[in-house]
Amino acid sequence: MVKVFRSPARHGYAVETSPFLPGRLALAAAQYYGITGCGSLLVLDQTDDGVALVRSWDWSDGLFDVSWSEANEHVLVGGGGDGSLQLWDTTNQDAPLRVAREHTQEVYSVDWTQTRGENLIVSGSWDQTAKVWDPALGRSLSTLRGHQGVVYSTVWSPHIPGCFASASGDGTLRIWDVKSSVCRLAVPAHQAEILSCDWCKYDQNLLATGSVDCSVSIWDLRNVRKPVNHLLGHTYAIRRLKFSPFSKTVLASCSYDFSVRFWDFSRTPPLLGTVEHHSEFVCGLDFNLHLQNQVVDCSWDETVKIYTPACLSGGGPGPRA
Secondary structure (H helix, E strand, C coil): CCEEEECCCCEEEEEEECCCCCCEEEEEEEHHHHCCCCEEEEEEEEECCEEEEEEEEEECCCEEEEEECCCCCCEEEEEECCCEEEEEECCCCCCCCEEEECCCCCEEEEEECCCCCCCCEEEEECCCEEEEECCCCCCCCEEEECCCCCEEEEEECCCCCCEEEEEECCCEEEEEECCCCEEEEEEECCCCCEEEEEECCCCCCEEEEEECCCEEEEEECCECCCCCEEEECCCCCEEEEEECCCCCCEEEEEECCCCEEEEECCCCCCEEEEECCCCCCEEEEEECCCCCCCEEEEECCCEEEEECCHHHCCCCCCCCC
């Protein structure tokens, strides 16, 4: 069963499931495909027969990413086309709790730390910087420079405190040490822009990158001379990818080719299945941490879809519908 939520005149850029509530998710969306106009942040709940709107807020510019707090089930952070980060609270119906404006161009990525004892936010921007913030969004704690292109993706390590990865239009994957404010490793991962990266949930040395060159590469940080695996199949740029929280070698990727693909990079061939249920770019993707193999995605076709792919639930190849 596929559950569908429609967001008229709002084109989905990012979706993330709640770390606290099994049926809750957040959608970051933009008007006019994010080129102009305003944005919206929507909080949604799964119901027995569909998806219900819990709360929505409008913002003066497109919203391109969203991340839930790992410390408070009501709080989430958004990244905007006006260079702002906004802190939102589902118990507050009106304005954001706080707005931070330090980036000078679009904020395309936000992420909240998952490691025990930390409570930090990282943001990545078209201004070629990443910034680390306290959870109240006061002045940024540090600004990390080194990329020579747009920073499209910033993701905290789920294993190593004070460490995050970033992916950029300069074709590199970089690993950062927040305590020292330095780049520990720069990997020339693709000969094209990298739009997304993610950490393996079971191995602190494994990351994946997704690129405009239509490929996903799996990297072992102990030896980055060549990828562990190179996954081919998408026909347009890969917009976002996520490792499964339930399996070390399984991940999902979504693309401008309107599809979501599921992979097991330990297998030959690695492609488990393909889901083609959108009519526009698929930009947002996440696994539900609470419901095994449930996936949420969002698209420029103004829909959010929640489903369990057959290829992950023992039913063979995924649907092509």
